[in-house]
Amino acid sequence: MPHSVVEYDDVDPVGGGRHFLHDALGCSTLGVSVLDVEAGWSGEAHDHAADGQEVYALVEGEATVTVGDETVSMSAGDALRVDPTATRRIDADADSLFVVAGAA
Structure with a gap:
């Protein structure tokens, strides 16, 4: 099949609202996830020195x-x-929906 489709709600969340989609989509070289969190949520400070850069696209919030x-x-x-x-940390100021993509 030349494409894959997945509903992010069908992928179990980890870390309080992050849905890792790359396995469900069959992406081995591109990390794709959805972060669906409530106002007041805070992520942990971290980097991706071993993984590559990330792009955060804020869809809502x-x-x-x-x-x-x-x-x-x-x-x-x-x-x-x-x-x-670079060390990064996300703090949701309102209910927020991000699409996160990462690649080496």
Whole structure:
């Protein structure tokens, strides 16, 4: 089959709202996930030095992303690319829905 379709709600969430879709879609080289969280949710500070860069696309809501020492305010429609070695943390300022893509 030349394509794959998956409903993110059909993939069990991990870490309080993150749905890892790459396995369900059969993507071996591209990390794709959906982050569906409530206002007040905070992720853990982390980097992806071993994995590659990430792009966060905020579909709904408002969030603050801390990248290193910088704070980036995001609203629906914004996209943010983060270098692999940069430490990042997401804080949801409202109920938020992100699509996250990562690649080496």
